Amino acid sequence: MSDPVLRLTDVSRVHGTGAAEVHALRGVSLEAYAGELVAIMGPSGSGKSSLLTIAGGLDSPTSGSVTVDGQDLGEAGISGRAKLRRTSVGYVFQDFNLIPALTAAENVALPLELDGAGRRSARDAARVALEEVGLDGFADRFPDEMSGGQRQRIAIARAIVGERRLILADEPTGALDTETGEDILKLIRARCDAGAAGVLVTHEPRYASWADRVIYVRDGLVVDEAGETPSTVFAVEVEG
Numbered sequence: 001m002s003d004p005v006l007r008l009t010d011v012s013r014v015h016g017t018g019a020a021e022v023h024a025l026r027g028v029s030l031e032a033y034a035g036e037l038v039a040i041m042g043p044s045g046s047g048k049s050s051l052l053t054i055a056g057g058l059d060s061p062t063s064g065s066v067t068v069d070g071q072d073l074g075e076a077g078i079s080g081r082a083k084l085r086r087t088s089v090g091y092v093f094q095d096f097n098l099i100p101a102l103t104a105a106e107n108v109a110l111p112l113e114l115d116g117a118g119r120r121s122a123r124d125a126a127r128v129a130l131e132e133v134g135l136d137g138f139a140d141r142f143p144d145e146m147s148g149g150q151r152q153r154i155a156i157a158r159a160i161v162g163e164r165r166l167i168l169a170d171e172p173t174g175a176l177d178t179e180t181g182e183d184i185l186k187l188i189r190a191r192c193d194a195g196a197a198g199v200l201v202t203h204e205p206r207y208a209s210w211a212d213r214v215i216y217v218r219d220g221l222v223v224d225e226a227g228e229t230p231s232t233v234f235a236v237e238v239e240g
């Protein structure tokens, strides 16, 4: 098998010191390969968001290592991690994290422009990404002129623009109705089918069923890895 796009090896994350010490992650290892979507489930406070921010280089582990596309984030340094975030990692948040003063196309083009792409080519790439998520014709609208589902589509377009290899989504359906949430999952799934690796944090078995594998986290530990079929999500829930 080829190398994983994402590899976490024995990752721990401790916040605070002494009596205030919180172990958000305790020796988590996981891999996500090109073409696969991995769902992360677990109770509130179990470490899901910590895992994702560390996978995306937004936070650093206290110990353990993270590699994205073979590059060790610890060795990459601050500027190397920032570059990797701009070029290889697409992050989708529950609350969209769009810049209200920028149009849909400008929001999507931003990571490319930050990475030094010319304005014209960045905007062209943004329009292609917006088309891919079904927002052709909305490029010049501002986020507050659009529905929640459309805003999340902009965020997905921003996460996939420029052929990002790793898509990290933290409860991307949280603020959306079920039908719109399913549409968003379809887009993430399609991107993985096209060759990206995806990691999806979700509370909803319905959305986790779009994944190839489901990983359960509890108290900062991976406690169970279900099989390959969506039905195992429900099987484990019933047994648990």
Ligand SMILES: Nc1ncnc2c1ncn2[C@@H]1O[C@H](COP(=O)(O)OP(=O)(O)OP(=O)(O)O)[C@@H](O)[C@H]1O
Pocket: 015, 016, 022, 023, 024, 042, 043, 044, 045, 046, 047, 048, 049, 050, 051
């Ligand atoms: N910056 C921080 N400082 C202190 N503690 C933190 C920090 N970030 C996370 N934690 C703690 O680490 C643990 C894991 O948090 P995390 O947000 O990763 O959980 P989660 O599974 O994503 O929760 P939720 O489903 O509610 O979003 C929690 O106990 C949380 O309070």
